[in-house]
Amino acid sequence: MNLSDLAWGIIGLILTVMVLSYAIGDNFLFRLASHIFIGLTAGYFLVVIIHQIVWPYWVTPLAVGSWGQRAWMIIPSALVLLLIISQFQKFSKLGIIPVSFLIGVTTAIVIGGAVFGTLIPQISTIVERFEPSAWAAAPEQTGFLVLDAVVMLVGVIGVLSFFYFGRRKIEFPDDDQTKRPRFFEGLGKIGQVFIGVTLGAIFAGIFSSTLWALIDRLSFASDLIKGLFGGT
Amino acid sequence: MPVLICPVCGAENPISGEKCLKCDATLDGVTPLDAPVEGLSGDESLGSPTKDEQDLPGLLQSLKDEGDIGEVEESLQNGLASNDDLSDIFAEKEASDEEVVPDWLERIRQRAKEEPDAIGDVTQKISAALETIADDKDENKHDDFQSWIENIRKPGSAHSEDQPANELKKENLPSRLSDEDWLMRIRKAEGKLPEGPDPTEQKGNSLLQWLIALEEGRETPSKLGDETSAADEEGDEFSSPITSGDYQVVNEQTQKIATPFKDVLDIDRLMVDISDEEQEQVNLFETVVTQENQAGQQHRPLRKIKHWIWRLVISLILISGLTASLLVWDNADISGAFLSPQNAAFLSWSEARQPGGSLLFIVDFQPGYFSEIMQISKPILGMMLEKDMEISLLSTTPSGELLFENLLAESTGEELAFTDLGYLPMSSLAAYGIANHVENELLQTPESPIVLPAEGYDGILLLSDQAEDVQIWVEQLTALMPETQVLLLLTSQAGPLSLPYWESGQVDGMISGVVEAAAFESAVSGQTVSPVGMRAYQLGSGLMVLMLLLGLTLKNRPDKDDIGEGAQ
Amino acid sequence: MTWSFIGWILIGLSAVLLIGFSFFFKNRGRYTVREVPGIQQLLSARAAALEKGNKLHLGIGQRMWSGLYPGSGLYSLSILPKYLDGEIRNSGAMRVSSGDGVLTVLARQIIQNQYGDRYSFLLDQNPVKSDLPAPTPASSTAGLLNLLSFEKVSSLTLVGNYGLESVLFSEALHTNAGAFFSAVGNLTSQAALYPSKKDLLIGENIFLLPVAFSGKDSAQPAWTTEDILRIVVIFIMVAAVVLKLVGLL
């Protein structure tokens, strides 16, 4: 371990202890570490944006591009300038133009991705599970495959029903206004179980990931301390 | 215009309606009734402000917004209240010393004094609105209200049939008295006219004065907060004395004070509708509040200490347990880790790569997950580098390049060259951008900083910590570049929600979490590989299982979500 | 008929339904959506915080973009003007924060538009502010935790895209007996919060949030359209499965 590694190691250890102290509550150490972290991240972020975005996407085309390419840069330059001057109160309304451009592009990507990237492929996958020839191809697994396909179809319909927005007609003022129409309420009960199962699996995954991060920090600390005190 | 009042929810419906627009209850047999006040009540006037109304100052707008409920009794209340509130607001221009002047109004006044122009926009609109409302009032409001209320009072009318008389008294009458004779007459007839001195003028130790003091800032606002923690000590954060039902124990009358909080927080409106009887009740309530408040102040530090102790104990158990297992037990048993189909597909894809191919790595994880991603990607990176693949990198996190350099260094023990395509700040744009990346000389468009090989890549490997990011990339790549092979290297938390994309064939292989990576590495190397820290991981997981099982023994008490309390 | 073609049909159908219902609900009728207890709790918490004179804090997301809830960045922005009612605008009793520069700039634009429509932003000495506690998700978590502590925030509402860090915000508020409400469009956050929060908005229920701010909301055509599309999708799945089983697909 060279001196630089040792110095950074000690800084890393101190920061680890400072941040982990938040586990028992907000305190001076956590606040200090987090402000150092935010300052560094913000500074680095600024440097990265200038180097990786402003320079290649704006300055370079304007500086070294052909006249045709420079002409194309008039539009983004105008949008950028409008965005910047909209930060001044007097011109705040001008910001709507660059922002509208961003919203237009990103919204269309939302729609395209949702429909062609998720909705259609996921629906078609459910349907493909009911392919009789696939069931016949693996006779020892047919039972599982059929069960799997049916559970998938019913479960997905249940989940979709659980989120049905409409409300059941109420006959008396005291009726529960959180109920869906009966058909969707019944299916929604099935859907609830599957939503719970999914949330539970994600919860287990979250805990695993965060636990690995904690183990990494503890392992780092114990290695450093062992190294400092001559251990192996 | 006659309307139908829903017998179930009380909403106002058009005369032609067969079912209630709000609750779908049948309107058969309901007698039509004159609408209370044209233009001030009902959905249209209150729910959807006209263009002119939208230009009203914020305060007026908020008063209008109050009535956005479309229920006749409430719209009547709101209609009147709004009307009165407006009058009061304008009356405040000649306010007496006793009147409550909110901060914002004070600031408007202050500014108006300092800058003559500043008053223009606001006051002109207020004056115009005042005139409009005054005109409306003069023309027809009184008559309409009177006839409507008379309709209600008629024996056998639609309302008296559907709702008990006492309910009408309590809920359908305007919540606020004005000096208007007609309204005073109604109150007298309903037995609600206060016999004593005007309650609004009462001095003494009342909630009313406390509310005024609160508004003026004399009383510390934290009283209610303290009382919350007292009334609902260790309880649901959302419960407040006003909403949690504490008021209900006092009297139905006082509920009228509580319910408006659902829609509006107009203290001024609350203050005026207090009779003698109500005054006694609020005094009683105030006593309760004060006592609870004191109790809350005592309990709050206790609550914090309990939390602190509880957190300390759990932290110590977990950290000391993990540290001990790291120091004492090196190797863990992972004989239960088998290759899942998605892992096996990844392995097949890796083995099928020809030397000299090209790969695009997308770094889309935060530095906090570096350790886990490193363990997951290590075997793959090793395999790919053995085959002398050309590697390109695209990052959607600012530190992506640094993280990838470190990944390569930690995986292979040496610094390796790769093509950096740069940092793109939004995954969706990055995905859409690389799919549409083409040079067009005809249009002479600027050269894009992203330079992709014309023949494409042998595979795109996404290193991610979030299922949401995976979804973005997979959606865009499969919608726009369906021929591209996409492979995922993910943290455990991103796995469950990414699996559907593997099953749908949009992803060609996937490894999620350290255990799957260990199984993959074992399959590649032909011997069982146990990652460093695996034993600690198993211990941590065991502790979580234990906590979940312990939690099964606790009773359901949704109103008390404090663990210190619950664990005892 | 290919699956891709069905996708375009769904887009077209949705557009037609949305436009149709927008006209329909403008003049008559309304779609009665079910009540969601979490939304009622949000209203209560918001009202109680304002009543106590406490500042509300609205987190509109760590990132503009969320994959799982594709519109959640946009959605949190569209919630913001509804949240900024007259009461809050006048008192300035709210702070908006996000972990993304774009969201912060957009939020500021929205806030100024809200004031601009009513009375001058400058007129108010204490307008609602839009802040960026830090520029990346992790640093923003640390920044927001500090803000909650310094400003003694007693009511925090999260909409948009937050991850597992939501549980830290929730516990910070819990320790100080504050109100925490989550309508986060991210299943990671929902799963992390599920064990400790009763009234979470889960899944698509987040799209019911506008009901909290107005009973006659412009979202009604969207709710109706989404329910119809839900039925259409269920029908397509079942029909396709039947066709598949009989060998016609």
Next chain:
Amino acid sequence: MKKILSAIIIIATGLLTLAGYLFREALSPVLALFTDWAILLIGIAGILGIGYLLRMHILRVAKKQKGNFYSIFLIIVFLLTVISGITLSPQSEYFKDMILNVQIPVEASLLGVVAITLLYTSLRVVRIQGWTPLSIGFLSSALIMLILNSGLIGFKPDSLAGRIAGFIQRMPVVGARGILIGMALGGLIVGLRVLLLLDRPLGED
């Protein structure tokens, strides 16, 4: 005028971008331009965001508000980082060490705090949520996944027990797929509302 221009921009860029899913080859040059411009705008917005961040901390220091002590640290570290990045260049080894040796420990420790927090909040599931189909599903799934993911217990995939275990492990996919489809519908509608100008996310009605 600005509102009309805004509407035109949203519709034009939105429809053109959406059309890219149908006519990718033809529209690619324009769409590549759009994405480059959007990336530039987002970068600039990021810089403006940092401006807000700095302003908040400078004001905190200037007005001596609570936390001003920490804000001083933040500003100093920010300046140090920017100056180092500009003078040493982002490729400098010292600069890289400085960034990662702060970011990784702090972020990983923050995740560690989440792990501890999850451990004690997990005790509350039944207490808070009661016994409902959802909570039962949640608990059973969390327990099974934690055990199966520990690597201690496992079954060969081609054995009967392995098939059953595989079937159980695939159950979360059912809910996930339902949620994905539902959210895609939600995303479609949110997006269309914006493109059809039925909703103005900027609140500029």
